[in-house]
Amino acid sequence: MAEPVTESPEIRVETPQPASDAEGSRPEWKRAREPIFHLDDVTVSYGDNAAVRDVTFDIARHEITALIGPSGCGKSTLIRCLNRMNDLIPSARVEGKVVYHGQDLYGPEVDAVEVRKRIGMVFQKPNPFPKSIYDNIAFGPRVLGMKGDLDEIVEQALRSAAVWDEVKDRLRTNAFGMSGGQQQRLCIARCLAVEPDVILMDEPCSALDPISTGKIEDLMIDLKQQYSIVIVTHNMQQAARVSDKTAFFTVELDEDEKNRTGRVVEFDDTEKIFTNPSDPRTEAYVTGKVG
């Protein structure tokens, strides 16, 4: 149980109790870094143009993995592969392997809807539905046919997203009446309500003020105890603050300077990326020599 902090409400985190916890010692598999995603030579193209190329790295359970890099390097394109959101764009094509818990995410038998039930997403601009706060959160559980008391599910999700106290008295009011930061936490709560395995966040704070940003960063650190998080961010300091692992992307122009293609330069512990990066391009970016 997290200790109550002065500003954030109490967050209840329930970790599944393994059967062999007899002496209170954690089993081996919990201590080791367990990858849930393995990307192998992933290339994403829109039509004929490759947006991001040859991406290879792992994403591990209960970690926050940050994707950083300059504009146009394909970070958003890549993160959208992880929950098959690129399927919504007719010209998008994914090559290479995206393996999730040992299964090829783009395999022929895989249903994209099932994928998105387990891998949720929070978008750059908060996108609440034009409905009440309650109905926003309840939408996911309803369409997925989740069992359980809807009121409890809604409350639990809003608590987990650190927004319950602010809205508990106005659950039936329209979500559009909330401030930007509240709306984004609502979107996070909405995502949590369907009990995902992974939460993808595409620049979740870039449209928000610094105080809301801070609240969401605190929330992310709490959430990683129960979920795994991948975040795209423009804000290097944010990546340095919250993430465990960081992937640095760069953008390359092709010969006739028409197409920009992104690729991963370095993937490592966040601390190493920011204090002692291996690649000079990484160093140039994180020290602010290039934008």
Next chain:
Amino acid sequence: MSARQEAIGRPSGSQRAKDQSFRVALLACLAVAIGLLVVLLIDVVLDGAGTLSWHFINSFTSISADKAGIQAALWGTIWLMGVCALFIVPVGVATAIYLEEYGDSTKWWNRLIELNIQNLAAVPSIVYGILGLAFLVRGPLSLGTVVLAGGLTLGLLVLPMVIIAGREALRAVPSSIREGSMALGATQWQTIWRQVLPAAIPGIATGVILALSRAIGETAPLIVVGAATVIAFNPSGVDSQFTAMPIQIFDWISRASNDINNYRPLAAAAILLLMILLLAMNSVAIWLRNRYEQKW
């Protein structure tokens, strides 16, 4: 004024006069256009207001003009609008959903459907009457000149309006809503049915009402379909023979050529009633749009 003076930017007196007279000319044209409308409305009111009464609304048509009323035509129109609405709402909305949400516009068949709808929107209304005559009244369905045939004919006529309005209403819903819903694990139809369509309903409803406003005043298709003029009963079902307000108006106008004093007021009163109905429908449409329009 010389080109050089123009370039320096000092308008001469004659230049200013030209500007002013252009402006005046534009306003005069607008005045003529709107003026005709005003004269038309005044003329109709003057001709018909005296005859428009409860007696008029509740009586059936009659050989003696002073007893004649519009009840059968009014109810005929109401029945026709009912059939029309029941047809255009599901078909129009479904087509709009298909084209906006499912149809990939790079495929030629989807582009053909779109082009086809744009063309149908401009086909003369009398041609729809011919279509109705050939397929609904006679031909394969042979429904006869009944309410169902008339209503469906009008429905086919205004269907493109509903489809076009429906597509605009769906398009106005931002894609971020669809993405948010799909990202939660909802299917495409769940997203459309529970998020996109509800948000588009005000726009769709406005489109349907405007389509019905068009249908209610259409005479030519009903003439060709064969709506009778001397009907002294209200429709009892979709398989009834019928008359409609535009048809009755047309009949009275035709009679007015021979007997202008008796029949002209009847025609004018019926026109007035029709315009009042139209005004009511359009007011509802405008109210709907203002009250429920979603500001994203």
Next chain:
Amino acid sequence: MEAASTAAAADGRPEAPSLRAARRRYGEDLIKGVLVLAALISLLTTAGIVYALLKETIVFFGDVGIGEFLFGTKWTPLFGSASFGVLPLVAGTFATTFIALLVAIPLGLAAAIYLSEYARPRVRKTIKPMLELLAGVPTIVFGYFALTFFTPEILRSFFNLHVAIFNALAAGIIIGFLIIPIVASISEDSMRSVPQALREGAFGLGASKFQVSLRVVFPAALSGIVASVVLAMSRAVGETMVVLIAGGQQPQWGIDVGKSMETLTAFIGATAKGDAATGSIAYKTIFAVGTTLFVITLVMNLISIRFVRKYRQVYE
């Protein structure tokens, strides 16, 4: 959530979640099928129109030579010694359409220019609904007005013209007013899409509003304006009630617009009203004339659609 990712196995490790759908989503496929069927109704409508028209027209051309139909100048199909030359009807249609355009193009474009370039927002808010009102008046009301007021009071009394009670001039002028909203709204749309930067460039050189409207905006908006005129023309060609009521039912192979000139549409309306028996010569003429009408408006519609695409492409 069934198949949740945290089903515990014997050693407490979470199971890898299944990404297969629990069952194939038949519901989604079914719904998509229903929607496609609905969309096909619009295709079937056009197919139906074409089929209905052509079927009877082909039968008609079995009886009447296509040459006589297309090039004959006498149209008396229902008389004992019938003549089937459609040209008088075509003449009537184009005469009224021509007159209508003479009214609608200047007035419509004036309205468009004023609303787009001159009017303040408040004025726009008042005038636009009036134009929409003009567009919303049923054509039978215009027909009534043409016959009972416009011809007697305006053409005969006020202008002192010697016109018959049913004449093509009145019908044409009233149709012109009826189609003003088409010209005005599409042209205005097209003019408003002209980027402000173009106007500002011209104003910066010292041009007046008059010069900017006519020399900068108008040419830039030309494809939209042409589209609006072609569409209005198509509408005028297809207009029935005004000509049926006020234009008369005497076909005329001539250009005396002061007299009655039956149009394609008026003929169909008048003949169908008489409840023609299936298979009779009257029935067949409805379809032959209908086909002529459909072809003319189809060509105009396609031209107009092309022009609309052109103007939308340039600025979007």
